[in-house]
Each structure stands twice: as structure tokens, then as C-alpha cells.
Amino acid sequence: MNIILLGAPGAGKGTQAKRLEERYGLLHLSTGDILRYEVAQGSETGKAVQKIIESGCLVPDDIMIKLLGERIKNAPNGVILDGFPRNLAQAQALEELKKKQDFAIDWVILIQANEEELIRRIAGRYSCAQCNAGYHDEFKPTREKGRCDICGSTTFVRRKDDTPETVKGRLEIYRSETQTVLPFYEKQNLLKKVDGMADIDEVTSQIEKALKIV
Numbered sequence: 001m002n003i004i005l006l007g008a009p010g011a012g013k014g015t016q017a018k019r020l021e022e023r024y025g026l027l028h029l030s031t032g033d034i035l036r037y038e039v040a041q042g043s044e045t046g047k048a049v050q051k052i053i054e055s056g057c058l059v060p061d062d063i064m065i066k067l068l069g070e071r072i073k074n075a076p077n078g079v080i081l082d083g084f085p086r087n088l089a090q091a092q093a094l095e096e097l098k099k100k101q102d103f104a105i106d107w108v109i110l111i112q113a114n115e116e117e118l119i120r121r122i123a124g125r126y127s128c129a130q131c132n133a134g135y136h137d138e139f140k141p142t143r144e145k146g147r148c149d150i151c152g153s154t155t156f157v158r159r160k161d162d163t164p165e166t167v168k169g170r171l172e173i174y175r176s177e178t179q180t181v182l183p184f185y186e187k188q189n190l191l192k193k194v195d196g197m198a199d200i201d202e203v204t205s206q207i208e209k210a211l212k213i214v
């Protein structure tokens with residue numbers, strides 16, 4: 001089963017995708033993670049996109065479509081796309097993959113949440129610099145102050161695009177660009193909506209019900 005997780009920044013796409021990956025062996029493809037990896041590696045692509053990502057704007061479609069096309073495949077248990085498509089051109093590119101690689105999307109899950117909550121969630125998030133475990137100042141602090149619960153590291157990082165000003169711009173782009181793909185998938189009867197304001201377990205169970213895997 002191949003699925004797309006859609007939702008504004010901070011809606012919980014990454015968190016839910018990781019859970020689905022662990023529980024059902026789906027391959028998690030996060031375009032944000034792929035880009036951050038390219039930046040960390042200092043690759044040509046990384047150098048070309050670093051400033052764009054930090055400013056919260058969208059990376060050009062040709063770069064994104066190429067990056068995703070290189071990684072997407074018919075994985076044994078299916079794929080979860082997190083962060084792609086971000087606009088109609090990218091949704092159309094996925095349609096092309098249907099023809100070229102026989103790769104088809106089965107469901108599109110929209111995780112809905114209100115903007116005030118999204119800003120609160122994003123403003124407090126940080127992760128372990130060693131193992132990448134995710135934390136939040138308010139909702140999920142480390143058990144011991146300043147030490148990662150998973151690997152014990154004492155170094156943490158915050159994303160450069162998680163500042164309040166950048167987040168406002170990212171939400172605006174979500175409204176003006178990404179939401180335009182909703183009618184596209186609605187027409188194909190692929191779109192399912194879940195309540196991203198619910199707690200993490202409840203959102204997972206709503207997704208499982210929507211996908212009819214429980």
C-alpha cells in the first residue's frame with residue numbers, strides 16, 4: 001500500500017510516518033529529511049537548496065521530482081510519502097510515475113490541525129544531534145534534563161526553519177500551494193481526513209482505520 005501523508009508543517013506527518021514504518025514495514029520517504037541529509041553531506045544539491053530550506057520556501061519542482069524519482073520504488077510493503085507533493089506540479093509528477101514505474105498511490109491522508117497549535121508545536125521542537133530522536137520543550141521533554149532518552153547524548157539541534165517568522169511563511173505556502181492538491185485527490189476518491197489535534201496514539205488509530213489496516 002502506497003500512501004501520502006498531507007498536512008501543514010507541525011501537523012505530525014513525520015511522527016505518524018515513523019509509527020507506520022515501524023508497525024507495518026512501510027518505506028518512509030520524507031523529502032525534508034532527504035534535503036537535510038543532502039545539506040549535511042555538502043552535496044551539490046545540498047549547497048543549492050540550503051538557503052531555500054532555511055528561508056522556508058519551496059525547493060524548485062525539478063530538483064524535488066528528480067530527488068524523489070531516484071528514491072521511490074515499489075517497496076515490498078509500500079511507501080509513505082511525507083512532504084511530497086507540495087503543489088499540483090508535484091502531484092502531476094507522481095501521476096507520471098504511475099505510467100513509467102507502475103507506482104500508484106492508494107490513499108492520501110490529510111492530518112488536520114489549527115494554526116495556533118501548529119505554531120506552538122513547531123516553536124518547541126528539537127532533536128538529538130546523535131540519534132535524531134525528536135523532543136519538545138513543552139509536550140515531550142527529555143526524561144533527564146539535557147540528556148537524550150535514547151542514546152544519552154547531550155547535544156541537541158533545532159531546525160533553522162522552525163523560527164516563528166519562518167513558520168508563518170511556511171504555513172502561508174501550505175495554504176496557497178499545498179492545499180491545492182486536496183481537490184485533485186478528492187476527485188479521485190483517495191482523500192481521507194484525520195484529526196491532528198487528537199493525541200498521537202489517537203491520530204495513529206484514526207489513520208489505521210482510514211487505511212482499513214485494523
Ligand code: AMP
Nearest residue numbers: 031032053056057058059064083084086
Ligand atoms: P519538511 O521537513 O517537510 O517540513 O520540509 C522542510 C523544507 O524542505 C520545506 O520547508 C522546503 O523548503 C523543503 N521541502 C521539503 N519537501 C519539499 C517538496 N516536496 N517540494 C519543495 N520543497 C520541499
